[in-house]
Amino acid sequence: MNASATIDAQRLTLMLNELRLPAIKQIWGDFAERADKEGWPAARFLSIIAEHELAERDRRRIERHLAEAHLPAGKTLETFAFDAVPMISKAQVMAMTAGDGWLEKGANLILFGPPGGGKTHLAAAIGLGLVENGWRVLFARTSDLVQRLQLARRELALEAAIARLDKHHLLILDDFAYVSRDQAETSVLFELISARYERRSLLITANQPFGEWNKVFPDPAMTLAAVDRLVHHASIFEMNVESYRRRTAQARRSGPGRPPAFATIKGIEKQSASDHQDNA
Ligand code: ADP
Ligand code: MG
Numbered sequence: 001m002n003a004s005a006t007i008d009a010q011r012l013t014l015m016l017n018e019l020r021l022p023a024i025k026q027i028w029g030d031f032a033e034r035a036d037k038e039g040w041p042a043a044r045f046l047s048i049i050a051e052h053e054l055a056e057r058d059r060r061r062i063e064r065h066l067a068e069a070h071l072p073a074g075k076t077l078e079t080f081a082f083d084a085v086p087m088i089s090k091a092q093v094m095a096m097t098a099g100d101g102w103l104e105k106g107a108n109l110i111l112f113g114p115p116g117g118g119k120t121h122l123a124a125a126i127g128l129g130l131v132e133n134g135w136r137v138l139f140a141r142t143s144d145l146v147q148r149l150q151l152a153r154r155e156l157a158l159e160a161a162i163a164r165l166d167k168h169h170l171l172i173l174d175d176f177a178y179v180s181r182d183q184a185e186t187s188v189l190f191e192l193i194s195a196r197y198e199r200r201s202l203l204i205t206a207n208q209p210f211g212e213w214n215k216v217f218p219d220p221a222m223t224l225a226a227v228d229r230l231v232h233h234a235s236i237f238e239m240n241v242e243s244y245r246r247r248t249a250q251a252r253r254s255g256p257g258r259p260p261a262f263a264t265i266k267g268i269e270k271q272s273a274s275d276h277q278d279n280a
Pocket of ligand 2: 119121174205
């Protein structure tokens with residue numbers, strides 16, 4: 001017997017629309033047919049279509065969060081070569097993408113290292129992992145965000161703008177130390193840091209160690225206060241490796257047979273440099 005024969009299917013479609021149950025609207029017909037054919041209990045049928053609606057709802061929510069996160073494309077943990085940064089524990093990074101251990105208490109993550117070392121890639125990949133696990137993330141170049149906050153301040157809406165960022169459990173500030181030295185600019189950054197302190201997490205990438213941040217904050221007292229809040233609950237990754245691009249280019253040049261073991265590239269370079277001297 002056709003499942004839809006005994007009810008007004010058109011009316012059911014309208015009701016499911018009204019109830020905002022699009023997944024059930026799509027699948028109930030097929031499942032009802034199977035249930036009838038295989039003699040499922042009604043409770044099982046109901047439970048299965050409800051599960052589908054929930055799963056679909058999760059998927060759509062994550063899709064929305066992914067769109068709002070503005071993550072740079074293609075930077076994933078799968079494509080990140082952890083052996084290129086031996087000082088970083090893959091297990092720790094993986095654990096951090098679960099989020100609960102640190103985002104719940106508003107702890108921070110700070111990635112230091114020279115240009116090309118993979119800070120932006122790792123930050124974006126962690127952000128992506130967190131979104132996939134249900135957290136809300138926003139990725140921003142620090143200078144862009146500072147500009148937006150400055151604009152808000154001019155419109156006397158800085159507090160509201162900072163409050164709106166609260167919906168993101170993690171705010172990624174890429175290239176923190178690139179911000180130009182301007183009193184008004186850096187004070188919006190300071191207010192952002194203060195507002196999120198112990199409530200909402202920040203992930204900061206920077207080419208400059210804390211010692212150089214006096215260039216970011218013109219006032220040493222403000223630098224000290226900002227750093228103090230940032231590091232109070234923070235993990236710090238020092239990615240002191242040579243530019244990944246340069247190293248992969250080097251590995252390609254060294255020809256076939258060379259294993260792409262990034263951690264040993266320095267050794268290879270030294271080796272070939274002394275070979276060269278010996279030959280000369
Ligand atoms: P940084 O932000 O530290 O300057 P990036 O993250 O922009 O460095 O890295 C430069 C380029 O090298 C990017 O294309 C990035 O995807 C790639 N890259 C860097 N480190 C790694 C790595 N460990 N594994 C894979 N790709 C990497
Ligand atoms: Mg970068």
